[in-house]
Structure formats: structure tokens, C-alpha cells
Amino acid sequence: MVTTIKTKLFIGLVFLFIVIICFGVLGIFYVKRLSSDAGMILKDNHISVEFCNYMFKALNELPGDTTQLAIFDKNLRLQEHNITEPGEFEATADVRALFDELRKDPAAFTAYKELRKDIFKVIDVNQAAIIHKNLIAANTASQATLWLTIIVSILSLAAFAFILNFPSVLSRPIHLLTEGIQEIAKKNYSKRIHLDQKNEFGILANTFNAMAQKLDEYEHSNLAEIRLEKSRIEAIINKMNNGIIGLNEKRQILFFNSEAEKLFGLKEKDITGKYASDIALQNDLLRTVLQSGEKKTLKIYLDNKEGYFEQESIVIQTDNGVGGQVIMLKNITPFKELDAAKTNFIATISHELKTPLFAIKMSTQLLDDKRIGELNTDQREILESLKKNTERLLKITGELLNLSQVESGRIQLQKEATQPAMIVERALQAVQQLAAQSQVQLKQNVGTNLPAINIDEEKTTWVLINLLSNAIKYSSENGSVEIKAEKINNQLIFSVADRGKGIHAQYVTHVFDKYFKVPGSNESTSTGLGLSISKEFIEAQGGSIWVKSEYGSGSTFGFNFLLNS
CATH class of the missing domain: 3.30.565.10 (Histidine kinase-like ATPase, C-terminal domain)
Incomplete structure (x- = not known):
């Protein structure tokens, strides 16, 4: 039979409810019983004793004070209506008979002693009843104490056992599940949870184990493929003509391809896993690269030859922030050489063009001089066009010469x-x-x-x-x-x-x-x-x-x- 967590909680709460109800009902029962016994003593016997005391007090004032006869008669009547014990009726009747004689002739009445004895009989009967009922009440209290003690002990033991066992029903599976999840977070996919329970926790444990099994299978099935891809990527990186350096988020060196080894004069096997800043203390080029921005052109002497490399830094972003950095040094020496050749060509051509252009400009100025001869309208239009184009060419050649200075870095x-x-x-x-x-x-x-x-x-x-x-x-x-x-x-x-x-x-x-x-x-x-x-x-x-x-x-x-x- 499958007992769910909800059922267990319901049973536990019902048990606590029954404990409270049982203890409350038993307590109320005995409290009412004790209250009833005490009420009977007060109502039946103690009041009769009070009536007798009032009659004694009135009797002590007689025969001198005849007004006490009415008080005596009043209390006697009340007593006659409160007869509850065996023998009390006869004793009260004797008191009534003597009191009637006393009331007829108080001065001639002489049986005061006998009247007092009869009143004492009424008191004795009620006092004996009080003692008897008190014993009954004491017995009831003892029974109540005994039964309440027994019930409290039984319920306390049951509640104690419930307290010891029930929390573990919930806490142990939760603890095992938490431990299992922590192990999975550490990529320990061999972790399993063993719960011999047929409830929700058991189902959850089985589901967890199935998930861990799938993750374990996935991990091992892809491990070889991942290693193959890693080897392939490393081979590609090593075959590239650019120097490539990989750093993790802690600035530790992850990889250093063969081209980078040539540029920096370092071996990948000697520096992998070390902090780049520590290696840079002994390597000026690496220190310059680490201190440079995202893009910069570097001049590096390699194999007794001046080379140019463009540095590019790529910051790898992950969900948790910066996941590392890849630094590439792209060899742009061939482009620099072509650019220098282009600049020299432009400078040479521009310089060579300036001389004939100046000659053309001087010639147009001479043609414009009226002392040489007058020009007709068509000739003057051609001359003006020639002058404008000459000025334009001179401006272009001047700008090209200036550009050659700028690009060659030789601005004087x-x-x-x-x-x-x-x-x-x-x-x-x-x-x-x-x-x-x-x-x-x-x-x-x-x-x-x-x-x-x-x-x-x-x-x-x-x-x-x-x-x-x-x-x-x-x-x-x-x-x-x-x-x-x-x-x-x-x-x-x-x-x-x-x-x-x-x-x-x-x-x-x-x-x-x-x-x-x-x-x-x-x-x-x-x-x-x-x-x-x-x-x-x-x-x-x-x-x-x-x-x-x-x-x-x-x-x-x-x-x-x-x-x-």
C-alpha cells in the first residue's frame, strides 16, 4: 500500500487532534464530577449546619428575648425543607416538638438541655455526611489524578515517538535529495539516491536517479567527441599564420600556438596554466601585448627582419561575466610593404609630375600676357580651361605628396x-x-x-x-x-x-x-x-x-x- 506524504501528514495531525480531544474530555469530566461532589456538600449538609448554628444562637437568648423565637422558627423551617440524610428527619422532628412546647410558654419551659441535644443530633448527622462526601470527593480526585497520569503518560510516549520518527520521514529524504543535487552540480553523475519508500519522495528519488543516469550516459558518450574536437581545434590554431594566445577568466594561459611561440620565444608546455602577468615580467613583448588595447599595430623584429603585426583582443562573455580572452597577432607585414611601395610610387609620380605641370602653368601665364599677342574668344576659353585643369592637377599632386609624407611617417x-x-x-x-x-x-x-x-x-x-x-x-x-x-x-x-x-x-x-x-x-x-x-x-x-x-x-x-x- 502506497502511503503518500499528504496521508502521513494527515495521520500525524489527526493523532495530535485525538490527543488534545482525549485529554480535554477526560479533564472536563473529572472537573465536573469534583465540582458536583463539592456542590452537594455545600448545598445539602453545610447549609443544615448553618441553620442549626442560628438556632443555637437564638436559643441562647431565650427566654429573656422572645423575639428570638421567630428567628429560631425561621431556621427550623428552612432545615425542615433541607432534610437529605438518613436520621435527619427524626432529629429535626424532635426539635420541632420541643420548640412548639417552648413557644407555648417560654417562661415555664425547662427542657432546654434536651432541645440542644436534638439540635446536636441534626448537626452530627450532617457532619457525618460531610465527612463521608468529602471522602467520596477525595476518592474522585485520586481517580482523576490516576487516570489523567496514565493517559498523559501514554499520550506523551506516543507523542515523543511521533516527534522522534515523523520529522525523519521528511528530513531524511530531503537531505538525501539535497546531497544528490549538490553532487550533480559538481558533475558527479554517478551519484544515486536509495530510498525504500513508496511515496512522493520515492518517486522523486527514482526520477533523480534516472536523470543522473542520462547525464552520465551523455557525459561519457560525448567525452570522446569533445576530445576529438579539442584536438582538431588545437591543430587548426597551430596551423594558423597568426600568433594566438588564449587566457581564462583568471588571466591564466590556456593555449599558445606555434606562431605565438616563435614571436614571443616561449614554449606552450612551459607556460600553460601559469598567470600571463607572471610570464610577462620576463618577456617584454608579452607585457606590451597585455597592456595594449583591443587593437594596435606592433613592430616586431623576427628572424633579423622587421615585421608588422596587428593585435586584436576578443573578450569572451559568458552568463556569469567575462569567461576569458583570446589575443591574436595578425601578420600584416606584406600589406605594410605593399602600402610602402604604393606610397613611394605616389610620391615619385607626384614629384615627377610637378615639373611639367609648373612648366604648363608658366606657359599658360605667358599666353595670357597681352604683350605676346591678342587671343580670340575661342583661344581664351581654351586657355582658361587649361589654366583651371593645371591648377587642379597641381593641387592633386601637392595633396598626394603630402599624403606620402603622412603615410610614410616622415612628416617634416x-x-x-x-x-x-x-x-x-x-x-x-x-x-x-x-x-x-x-x-x-x-x-x-x-x-x-x-x-x-x-x-x-x-x-x-x-x-x-x-x-x-x-x-x-x-x-x-x-x-x-x-x-x-x-x-x-x-x-x-x-x-x-x-x-x-x-x-x-x-x-x-x-x-x-x-x-x-x-x-x-x-x-x-x-x-x-x-x-x-x-x-x-x-x-x-x-x-x-x-x-x-x-x-x-x-x-x-x-x-x-x-x-x-
């Missing part, structure tokens, strides 16, 4: 103390003709008593000219462009503001990217290099370049220098 700076007003003046002179052709008004706002600053005058002026040229191009006819130089706190700030259509917010962060052109600008003559080169020139001098733009309201480009730099 000639810093000297320079007045901000002079830079603004030179930049304005360079764009006066462009502004007049575009019918754009130039405004300048240069602060007074601006301090000289140690910068490269030529490159800074080039940047300012580039910003002014862009502002003029994107301004509407009869518009205005304002150039400003001012000192704010410890910074010298140059800025160029136009009232053109501005730049969409999604493009603002890309305007300084190489070859970037704002979509829809319709600027076919731009190479997309001017702002990128400007950024490199300013940052090479320790300054910072910026832009603020609101579409439909115009743009403001500027750059800052610290005065104490």
Missing part, C-alpha cells in the same frame, strides 16, 4: 614662433580670388594681443587654406565665411565657419577619413584627402582638429593648440 616639421594673425592673413590672401569668383564675402575676427605659438607655419597655413577653400565651395552665392583666431583659457583656437547647407549627423564623424566625400556634395574635383592630411598635420604638431555641423545651418571646422606646448 619646421617649428618656429609664429604670430596667429600672420597665418590668418596668408590664408586669406591665398583664397581671395576663389572667394571673389564664388561671390562669397570673407570675414576675419582675430583677437588682439594673441601670443606667438611654436608651430610649423607652412603646414598650419596649408590646413587653414584647405578649410577656407572648402567653406567657400559649400557656401551659397553672396554668402559669407568667417575665419576666427582667439585665445580661450590656455588654448589658441583657429576656426572657419560657413553658412552653407551643413553636413548630416551620420557623416560628421567620417569627414576626416581618407578619401571620404560627403554623399550628395557633387564635388567631382575633390580627392577626399584634404581633411585627412589636415588632421595628420595638426596632430603631428600636438594639436587637435574638430568639426561642428548642423544640417541646414552650416559647418564650423577648427583646430586648437596648447599655448604651453
Whole structure:
């Protein structure tokens, strides 16, 4: 028969309820019985004794005080109505007979002694009854004590046994189940729970054992496959041309592929399981890699050859937070070599083009000189087109030469103390003709008593000219462009503001990217290099370049220098 936990709880609670009911009913029964015995003594016998005492008191006042006859008669009548014991009626009748004689002639009555004796007889009968009933009450109390003691002892033993056994019925299975769950959490899938019970706990234990069996089977069935996949992944990682380092959440080294061994001069078997920070104390390259950010280009000398590696760090996220990190060093030396070759090619071509372009420019200037001869309308249109294209080619070759300096990392700076007003003046002179052709008004706002600053005058002026040229191009006819130089706190700030259509917010962060052109600008003559080169020139001098733009309201480009730099 299957006894469920619910049934056991019900039986236990019913048992406790029966204990309470039995003890309460027995107690109430004996209390009422004792109360009844005591009530009988008070009601039947003690009151009769009181009546007799009142008659004695009245008799003592006679024959002098005849008013006591009425008191005696009253108590005698009450006694006659409270006769409950054998012999009490006869004794009371004797008292009545003598009292009637006394009432007829109190002065002649002489049987006071006999009357007192008869009253004493009534008292003796009731006192004897009191003693007898008291013994009955005492016997009842003894019986009550005995039975209550027996019942309390039996119920106490039963309750004690219940207390000892019943909690274990619940606690032992729970304890075993808790222990089993803890073992499963530790991946001890061989744990089993043995409960010889046919209740819910037994069913739960069987279910737990079935679950543990399935987990154990799953663990062992996948172990070989997992090991195979691990070996496969390790083989793939070791065959990769990139140096790869794996760290766990405690920054301990998990794997170190063969390419990483070459780069760092370390052996995987010697460092696996050790803290990366401890190994880095003796290895400068590893220390640099661990201290670097998520992306960085490193120059590493390997096999007596300079190589470039791009570092990329991947943080592995788990449900509990950071689960580790994978650091990759990608060999980008071939790309750097190609980039250097491209830069040298651009620099060479741009340099070679400048000479014939200058010759063409001088020739167009000579042709434009009226002293050589007058040109007809068609010839002048061709000459103007030639001059514009020559200027465009000269600008492009100039930007390409500047770009080659930037990309090669050989930006040559000639810093000297320079007045901000002079830079603004030179930049304005360079764009006066462009502004007049575009019918754009130039405004300048240069602060007074601006301090000289140690910068490269030529490159800074080039940047300012580039910003002014862009502002003029994107301004509407009869518009205005304002150039400003001012000192704010410890910074010298140059800025160029136009009232053109501005730049969409999604493009603002890309305007300084190489070859970037704002979509829809319709600027076919731009190479997309001017702002990128400007950024490199300013940052090479320790300054910072910026832009603020609101579409439909115009743009403001500027750059800052610290005065104490």
C-alpha cells in the first residue's frame, strides 16, 4: 500500500487532534464530577449546619428575648425543607416538638438541655455526611489524578515517538535529495539516491536517479567527441599564420600556438596554466601585448627582419561575466610593404609630375600676357580651361605628396614662433580670388594681443587654406565665411565657419577619413584627402582638429593648440 506524504501528514495531525480531544474530555469530566461532589456538600449538609448554628444562637437568648423565637422558627423551617440524610428527619422532628412546647410558654419551659441535644443530633448527622462526601470527593480526585497520569503518560510516549520518527520521514529524504543535487552540480553523475519508500519522495528519488543516469550516459558518450574536437581545434590554431594566445577568466594561459611561440620565444608546455602577468615580467613583448588595447599595430623584429603585426583582443562573455580572452597577432607585414611601395610610387609620380605641370602653368601665364599677342574668344576659353585643369592637377599632386609624407611617417616639421594673425592673413590672401569668383564675402575676427605659438607655419597655413577653400565651395552665392583666431583659457583656437547647407549627423564623424566625400556634395574635383592630411598635420604638431555641423545651418571646422606646448 502506497502511503503518500499528504496521508502521513494527515495521520500525524489527526493523532495530535485525538490527543488534545482525549485529554480535554477526560479533564472536563473529572472537573465536573469534583465540582458536583463539592456542590452537594455545600448545598445539602453545610447549609443544615448553618441553620442549626442560628438556632443555637437564638436559643441562647431565650427566654429573656422572645423575639428570638421567630428567628429560631425561621431556621427550623428552612432545615425542615433541607432534610437529605438518613436520621435527619427524626432529629429535626424532635426539635420541632420541643420548640412548639417552648413557644407555648417560654417562661415555664425547662427542657432546654434536651432541645440542644436534638439540635446536636441534626448537626452530627450532617457532619457525618460531610465527612463521608468529602471522602467520596477525595476518592474522585485520586481517580482523576490516576487516570489523567496514565493517559498523559501514554499520550506523551506516543507523542515523543511521533516527534522522534515523523520529522525523519521528511528530513531524511530531503537531505538525501539535497546531497544528490549538490553532487550533480559538481558533475558527479554517478551519484544515486536509495530510498525504500513508496511515496512522493520515492518517486522523486527514482526520477533523480534516472536523470543522473542520462547525464552520465551523455557525459561519457560525448567525452570522446569533445576530445576529438579539442584536438582538431588545437591543430587548426597551430596551423594558423597568426600568433594566438588564449587566457581564462583568471588571466591564466590556456593555449599558445606555434606562431605565438616563435614571436614571443616561449614554449606552450612551459607556460600553460601559469598567470600571463607572471610570464610577462620576463618577456617584454608579452607585457606590451597585455597592456595594449583591443587593437594596435606592433613592430616586431623576427628572424633579423622587421615585421608588422596587428593585435586584436576578443573578450569572451559568458552568463556569469567575462569567461576569458583570446589575443591574436595578425601578420600584416606584406600589406605594410605593399602600402610602402604604393606610397613611394605616389610620391615619385607626384614629384615627377610637378615639373611639367609648373612648366604648363608658366606657359599658360605667358599666353595670357597681352604683350605676346591678342587671343580670340575661342583661344581664351581654351586657355582658361587649361589654366583651371593645371591648377587642379597641381593641387592633386601637392595633396598626394603630402599624403606620402603622412603615410610614410616622415612628416617634416619646421617649428618656429609664429604670430596667429600672420597665418590668418596668408590664408586669406591665398583664397581671395576663389572667394571673389564664388561671390562669397570673407570675414576675419582675430583677437588682439594673441601670443606667438611654436608651430610649423607652412603646414598650419596649408590646413587653414584647405578649410577656407572648402567653406567657400559649400557656401551659397553672396554668402559669407568667417575665419576666427582667439585665445580661450590656455588654448589658441583657429576656426572657419560657413553658412552653407551643413553636413548630416551620420557623416560628421567620417569627414576626416581618407578619401571620404560627403554623399550628395557633387564635388567631382575633390580627392577626399584634404581633411585627412589636415588632421595628420595638426596632430603631428600636438594639436587637435574638430568639426561642428548642423544640417541646414552650416559647418564650423577648427583646430586648437596648447599655448604651453
